[in-house]
Amino acid sequence: MHGERYRLTVKIIKVATGARTFLHGHTRFYPIATPHSYTRTHNRQSGNLHPVPGEPCMQQAGIQNETPNVAVEAIIRAEKIEKYYAQPSENRIQVISATDLKIVPGEILALLGPSGSGKSTMLRMLTGLSRPTAGQVYWHEKPIAETEINVSIVFQSFALFPWLTVLENVEAPLQARGVPADERRARSMRMLDTVGLDGFEAAYPKELSGGMRQRVGFARALVVEPEVLFMDEPFSALDVLTAENLRSELLELWAKKTMPTKAVFLVTHNIEEAVLLADRIIVLGRNPGHIRTDFRVQLPQPRDRKSEPFTQLVDYIYKVLTTPDVAPAQAPDQQAGKRVRDQRQMHYQMLPHARPGGMAGLLELLLDKGGRDDIYRLADDLAFEIDDLLPIVDAAQLLGFLKVEEGDAAITESGTEFANSEILRQKELFRDAAVANVLLLRQIRRALDAKSDHTVPEEFFLDMLDEQFSEEESLRQMETAVTWGRYAELFDFDASRRRFVLPDAQEEEAAASEGDE
Amino acid sequence: MRIQHPFARSLVFARTGPFFIDACVALCGLAIFFSVVRTGVYWMGKPVPVVPISHSLSALPVYAFYSIIRIGIAYLLSLVFAITYGYTAAYNPRIEAWMIAVLDILQSIPVLSFLPPVILAMVALVPGHQMGIELGIILLIFTGQVWNLAFSFYSSLKSIPREMLEASRIYRYSAWQRFWQLEMPYAAIGLVWNSIVSVAGGWFALIACEMFTMGDHNFQLPGLGSYLQTATASGDIRALVAGFAVVILIVVATDQLVWRPMIAWSDKFKFEQVESADRVVSPILEFFRRSTLLSSLPGRIWHSFEEPIYRRLARSKECRVVRPIDEDTARKSSASLWALAVAAIAIVGWGALQAILMLRTLTWPDVRLLLEGAGATFLRVNAALLISAAWTIPVGVAIGFNPRIARIVQPIAQVLASVPATAFFPILLIGLVRVGGGLGVGSIALMLLGTQWYILFNVIAGAMSIPSDLREVASLFRFTRWQRWTRLILPGIFPYLITGMVTASGGAWNASVFAEYTHLQDRTLQTIGLGAQIEAATDSGRFPVILLATILISMMVVTMNRLVWRRLYRLAETRYKLEG
Ligand SMILES: Nc1ncnc2c1ncn2[C@@H]1O[C@H](COP(=O)(O)OP(=O)(O)O)[C@@H](O)[C@H]1O
Numbered sequence A: 001m002h003g004e005r006y007r008l009t010v011k012i013i014k015v016a017t018g019a020r021t022f023l024h025g026h027t028r029f030y031p032i033a034t035p036h037s038y039t040r041t042h043n044r045q046s047g048n049l050h051p052v053p054g055e056p057c058m059q060q061a062g063i064q065n066e067t068p069n070v071a072v073e074a075i076i077r078a079e080k081i082e083k084y085y086a087q088p089s090e091n092r093i094q095v096i097s098a099t100d101l102k103i104v105p106g107e108i109l110a111l112l113g114p115s116g117s118g119k120s121t122m123l124r125m126l127t128g129l130s131r132p133t134a135g136q137v138y139w140h141e142k143p144i145a146e147t148e149i150n151v152s153i154v155f156q157s158f159a160l161f162p163w164l165t166v167l168e169n170v171e172a173p174l175q176a177r178g179v180p181a182d183e184r185r186a187r188s189m190r191m192l193d194t195v196g197l198d199g200f201e202a203a204y205p206k207e208l209s210g211g212m213r214q215r216v217g218f219a220r221a222l223v224v225e226p227e228v229l230f231m232d233e234p235f236s237a238l239d240v241l242t243a244e245n246l247r248s249e250l251l252e253l254w255a256k257k258t259m260p261t262k263a264v265f266l267v268t269h270n271i272e273e274a275v276l277l278a279d280r281i282i283v284l285g286r287n288p289g290h291i292r293t294d295f296r297v298q299l300p301q302p303r304d305r306k307s308e309p310f311t312q313l314v315d316y317i318y319k320v321l322t323t324p325d326v327a328p329a330q331a332p333d334q335q336a337g338k339r340v341r342d343q344r345q346m347h348y349q350m351l352p353h354a355r356p357g358g359m360a361g362l363l364e365l366l367l368d369k370g371g372r373d374d375i376y377r378l379a380d381d382l383a384f385e386i387d388d389l390l391p392i393v394d395a396a397q398l399l400g401f402l403k404v405e406e407g408d409a410a411i412t413e414s415g416t417e418f419a420n421s422e423i424l425r426q427k428e429l430f431r432d433a434a435v436a437n438v439l440l441l442r443q444i445r446r447a448l449d450a451k452s453d454h455t456v457p458e459e460f461f462l463d464m465l466d467e468q469f470s471e472e473e474s475l476r477q478m479e480t481a482v483t484w485g486r487y488a489e490l491f492d493f494d495a496s497r498r499r500f501v502l503p504d505a506q507e508e509e510a511a512a513s514e515g516d517e
Numbered sequence B: 001m002r003i004q005h006p007f008a009r010s011l012v013f014a015r016t017g018p019f020f021i022d023a024c025v026a027l028c029g030l031a032i033f034f035s036v037v038r039t040g041v042y043w044m045g046k047p048v049p050v051v052p053i054s055h056s057l058s059a060l061p062v063y064a065f066y067s068i069i070r071i072g073i074a075y076l077l078s079l080v081f082a083i084t085y086g087y088t089a090a091y092n093p094r095i096e097a098w099m100i101a102v103l104d105i106l107q108s109i110p111v112l113s114f115l116p117p118v119i120l121a122m123v124a125l126v127p128g129h130q131m132g133i134e135l136g137i138i139l140l141i142f143t144g145q146v147w148n149l150a151f152s153f154y155s156s157l158k159s160i161p162r163e164m165l166e167a168s169r170i171y172r173y174s175a176w177q178r179f180w181q182l183e184m185p186y187a188a189i190g191l192v193w194n195s196i197v198s199v200a201g202g203w204f205a206l207i208a209c210e211m212f213t214m215g216d217h218n219f220q221l222p223g224l225g226s227y228l229q230t231a232t233a234s235g236d237i238r239a240l241v242a243g244f245a246v247v248i249l250i251v252v253a254t255d256q257l258v259w260r261p262m263i264a265w266s267d268k269f270k271f272e273q274v275e276s277a278d279r280v281v282s283p284i285l286e287f288f289r290r291s292t293l294l295s296s297l298p299g300r301i302w303h304s305f306e307e308p309i310y311r312r313l314a315r316s317k318e319c320r321v322v323r324p325i326d327e328d329t330a331r332k333s334s335a336s337l338w339a340l341a342v343a344a345i346a347i348v349g350w351g352a353l354q355a356i357l358m359l360r361t362l363t364w365p366d367v368r369l370l371l372e373g374a375g376a377t378f379l380r381v382n383a384a385l386l387i388s389a390a391w392t393i394p395v396g397v398a399i400g401f402n403p404r405i406a407r408i409v410q411p412i413a414q415v416l417a418s419v420p421a422t423a424f425f426p427i428l429l430i431g432l433v434r435v436g437g438g439l440g441v442g443s444i445a446l447m448l449l450g451t452q453w454y455i456l457f458n459v460i461a462g463a464m465s466i467p468s469d470l471r472e473v474a475s476l477f478r479f480t481r482w483q484r485w486t487r488l489i490l491p492g493i494f495p496y497l498i499t500g501m502v503t504a505s506g507g508a509w510n511a512s513v514f515a516e517y518t519h520l521q522d523r524t525l526q527t528i529g530l531g532a533q534i535e536a537a538t539d540s541g542r543f544p545v546i547l548l549a550t551i552l553i554s555m556m557v558v559t560m561n562r563l564v565w566r567r568l569y570r571l572a573e574t575r576y577k578l579e580g
């Protein structure tokens, strides 16, 4: 009870401690660069190096095995690992059949499977806790048993030492690494702070609730700054609400890069949990354990359990799990696009729902203020709710007109030019920026140019958007794209026939309906 | 919220502050120093096999002191050995099964029958000092204490939850850190409780063997055991009662000053998910915790001693890789292991050969007598067990169903169980002889004295563990008394009863050696039985008889354990386990 009350206070404090923290994390809600912007910067920068969605490569019949992009070096790589256990009665049974697996930087990888399928065994082999009967596990391409590795495990049963205080529990791994007492204490206290346990360092684990105990488990795991964080059903001993809470906080830590961890490996038997958290899901089959399917989850964070693509994916995995004898089909549409589209290597950005006029207004104000200002103060000056201003900031950032740095918006060169120009020149500048930065607008324009009749039905692009966004979101994306395209005079939209047309091709028909904002 | 202190005493401490406490502690330190010097002088002196025993009351404290030192040293040796043995067995899968089998057998052998050869060997090993004889006695007490400690430590290690072991591996604990932060804490509670049993067994053996005759050798060491025995032999009732009172005093003091604080302290090692409501409280522990010197100094010394070790270990190869948990740790040292195994086999082989040669000197009548004795002792041991069970089950259940009484009776039963029956025996015997009873009855009485308490407090614990809702269901369905016992109570206490009976049976066998043969005033009392034959053979120095008798007892105990107790135990574990 004590703990729950405490949690609430933490939340309130977090909200109250002001703009900067909040703004710092705001991009999470309006991802700009890629739908994966919640993952590491590493990926964001590597652009096209980012693993291609899906692209299954049939290694064995019936098993799709994803081969992540060669350019990304695996942190842990398992090569044909097998595991047998000795049985008291019979000779020995095979628990895992020859399996290849890679853990690459920047992803949350979920290992999903029915109980007894060997998930825990797999995790233990990948961490070096259990020696494969055959095959080899490599840590940065060196055999794992002979290298110094840096991983942590969060256990289902928490595995805390009941005779040590919370602080001593968190300190123990550092002690094992020979960290001096002062530094040990400081780092542990900081970590306890991060997981929301400050003030509890002198308590014993048995005095805490289950959720708080698992927080200690997380603190202990993270205090050594592991390169890969392993979790073996970390939430399944907790009640539903506590688990949900911890999950979202974990995602928050991951998104904010509060931890230097490069990859997360999550073992679970909870399908929704896997779809909520993971960038990649591997489904394990039983008797003996083998990989049944391995695919990427492209839904943007935060994920909505009720959205169509989410439920479709859950249904798909459920079907794979309940039909162990049928070779799994392709994962549903969120990645089906890879078959035909030549542009498949690029993802649609999530367009912030902002009007060009708003962007122009913001940029002009910013220029008046010397080209740089705190976003909160800007919202104040404009008498905007911060939630209304953020999409405009994001949109301007997407087009390269401004940059967000530590809660400040700073105008760029092209932004300055835009703000200083008159309306027609603004449209031109906007058009260039849009074609250069917004995939969807570029595609629409190209399709119109390529077609002899210079018209393309809206549906064509909606289909592509649907692969990535929920149906509702696709419609809104399209709406924004139309607004932007009309303003930039890239194309026009025939609302009655739901199709795009080139502005000059319908000059005489509807000269008046020029995008005016 | 602070609980009001029930004792005025503790309030005094609170007021007078830590200085008073620290002064007390310093005085204790001085006393310990003096004791060490005194013991050293005595031990390093010329060997005196028969130390004259004074019956004056003022001599008692010194005798008590010597006895306590013997027990203490034997106990520390046992602890170190037990931990080493348990650790080795638990982490070397190749020899694990062997080590546990050896443990099982050694645990069943009655210690007292080892007395003569052990003393002779030690005297030969440490010539010229009193220490030789002393070490012999200590070794003997050691062999009575060590096995259950070793077994407890071993099974604690084996039952450490897998995920905790994995946590210690993945966070790259050194063996040192694992020992102090995982293994010892996990085993602590088992070790404390088994230490209580062990030390009680130590007193039992000590009192029996501080004074004995072997062939033409006489041994009589200064101590409580000799005091009681000489008092019995000379019929000095006043001395006997005084000596007995001192024994009781020591037992109660040990309980209050050592075991209760230890139990209260070990509470923090309980492996439980939620904090339990009722805890053992110990004023002594509180006292120590309040002393600024004692509560912080050891920790600080330990800390400064530990830090460099951790830093050094962190750089070692062992601590930089994650070692697989399913790896055979003995794999590397297999060469030395083989050498060790060969040496062990050679020694055992040679010993067995010598034993067989020795046994060949026995004549058939000797053997027949021993077999008859074995039968008699067997019956006596089981009679003692049955009698114990017959009275302890109803009484224990009655107590256990009444938590208020249970809370009072349980600690008393624990203390009573710790009173060495051998100390009480002479008084009992004198009474028996006055009434006209013989040793046949007397030996059963001695076994009872030594063993019934184990059964009693196990039954109490069992009765307390029966959930009250089950009892309510029984009264709801209007169970007859017969139904209540057969459907609810007996199944409920069964696992506990079995545990108590196993412990009791071991104690009874051990007691038999002492119980069936004794000197009272100038008479020798004896009854037919293996124990009597061992003692008689010790008196006359006939080793082959001792050997065969010991083998017979061991075989009977091991057979009983395998055929009866272990099966019942398994039955208890599977069928009669009350969950939650
Ligand atoms: N130490 C072991 N010895 C024998 N069998 C084991 C051992 N550990 C796991 N197994 C067996 O391996 C299979 C997979 O276990 P596990 O990896 O724990 O599955 P999961 O975590 O998916 O539930 C199970 O059938 C289990 O019984």
Ligand SMILES: [Mg+2]
Residues within 6 Å of the ligand: A119, A120, A121
């Ligand atoms: Mg598991």
